[in-house]
Amino acid sequence: MKTVSAFANYLDGRIIFGIKDDRTVLGVENVQQLMLQVEHAINDEISPRPSYTLSTCTREGCQLVVLSVCKGLNPPYYYQNRAYMRSDTSTAPVDAAQLRQLVLQGRALAYEELPASKQDLSFKQLEAEFQKVLGIEALNNDLLKTLGLVNRQGYTYAGQLLSDSPGPYHASLDIARFGESSSIFLHRESLEDCSVLYQYHRVLELLDAWYAQYEQVSGFYREKRIQIPREACREALVNALVHRDYSLRVGIRVAAYPDRLEITSPGGLPSGLSLAEYLSGRISVPRNAILAQVFHRLSIMERFATGVRRIQESYMDFLQKPSFLVTENTVTVVLPKVSYTEVHERKVYVSNRKAVQQRVLSLFFTTETITRSDVEHQLGISITSAKRVLAGMVQSYLVKKEGDGPATRYRRM
Structure with a gap:
């Protein structure tokens, strides 16, 4: 039985x-x-x-x-x-x-539809967000009802989560930055008794500082480069906040390591969603539809069922790829730091072919002939990319190839 x-x-x-x-x-x-x-x-x-x-x-x-x-x-x-x-x-x-x-x-019923455990709530941050994005004058009771944050019994749990002070032990989030080992804490912060919207903005603020863009000299130019795609960070964070299981008294965990970012949310996949469907990013089964709708109206979520795909697409031009670890009780998204290898060079240089070719032609200002090695070192690209650029310039009659093998040189036409 x-x-x-x-x-x-x-x-x-x-x-x-x-x-x-x-x-x-x-x-x-x-x-x-x-x-x-x-x-x-x-x-x-x-x-x-x-x-x-x-x-x-x-x-x-x-x-x-x-x-x-x-x-x-x-x-x-x-x-x-x-x-x-x-x-x-x-x-x-x-x-x-x-x-x-x-x-x-x-x-x-979904858990977010249950009556809030606290009815004395304020929505200053939510109101400010709606004023900024939608241009409303004030967040009145009619709009709260439309959003599903209040009903005949009072505020719902979704309303409590979006309020300025939902109370302790509700929807906490822990974020930590580690050094070379997990025993070395460079920063640690617990976000409790605050709106999930505040958690979203605060975490992004910290991640933007920890994984900031940087500039690297490549050839004659400085180019901006990223450590972890910001779109991937944002989507993984939104998914954790919107799709976590709020019935579990466990917080979201954001762990920033030197080589990767891990975001773990409580609760496995929603009922009715298989692992294959989750990874394909084509089917949406929102665990918290009210929260998802609010985030969508605030343009934080663009469309339902696109988060996983957008994370994957943000790594399309890199060798490193995100991973998704799903258990019965947790979902963890692992975002590795990227390295600018041949895969990314193909995007930077081949897609902007005219600019790259112009940089190669500028090498002839000081010499009559150049080698493949000159292009490789002066532009800061790999051997394969340098060969590809020079082959394209030969086909376009911009340069002339002289000699073969190690003695090969290129002359401007």
């Missing part, structure tokens, strides 16, 4: 009577009697009554009884006052947080 509870709570499943755990087929002697016993047990011991069917089948000449249980519409489904879930090949009781989620599913 524990397994029946688990299937009814989470996922359709089948229980086959007449087969041992090692898959040895024994069969059922009295099929009708067993089916009656199973039916009575479910009706008497599982509450509320789940949807199920009993059928028979034959295997290796033996009759079997198949109990098919459907995922129910009114969870939680209890067996002896406890709700269960499947964990690998076993069945285990759900914990307090999982039970809350089942209760909310049964009531067709």
Whole structure:
């Protein structure tokens, strides 16, 4: 009956009577009697009554009884006052947080729709954001209702999260900057009792300082370069704030290392979203639709279901790639620092071919002929990129190639 509870709570499943755990087929002697016993047990011991069917089948000449249980519409489904879930090949009781989620599913509610635990709330920061982005005069009660931050019972939990002072232990965020090892703290800050909007702006402010753009001399020019794509940082942070499980009293963790940034949010993937669908970035199952809508109206979220794809696209021109670590209770996005290797040079130099060719032609101001090595060192590019640039200039009749092998030189035409 524990397994029946688990299937009814989470996922359709089948229980086959007449087969041992090692898959040895024994069969059922009295099929009708067993089916009656199973039916009575479910009706008497599982509450509320789940949807199920009993059928028979034959295997290796033996009759079997198949109990098919459907995922129910009114969870939680209890067996002896406890709700269960499947964990690998076993069945285990759900914990307090999982039970809350089942209760909310049964009531067709998201956690953010529940009444706020604190009703004395102010929205100065939210009002300022709407005034800046949408040009409203004031954040009145009608707009709060439209946004889903208040209803007939008062403020919702989403409203509490967006308020100036939601109270301690609500939606905390810890951010730390580490040195060469995780035991060396260069900066540590806990963002509690503040709006999720303040968390968003404060974290970005710190990350912009820690992973600031820098300039590097390449050939005759200074070029701006990044350490971690800012768009990736922003999208990973927004995803953590909007899609985390707020029923868990655990904070978001932002860890800044010399070689990478890690953002971990509490709660696994939302129910109904597979890992493959999450990584494809084409399907959106927002855990907190009210928060997502507010962030969208404030132009913080551009479109639903684009965050993961935008993170991946921001690394398109680099060898380093982001990674996504998903467990039952957490989602972690790892953003590595980038290095300007041949992949990025192709974007910088080939896409801006005329400017690059002009820089090569400027080398002839002081000499009649140049080598591939001259282009490589003066422009600060790789051997492959230098060959590609010179080959294109030969085809365009900008330079003439003389000699072969190590003796190859190029003369302006």
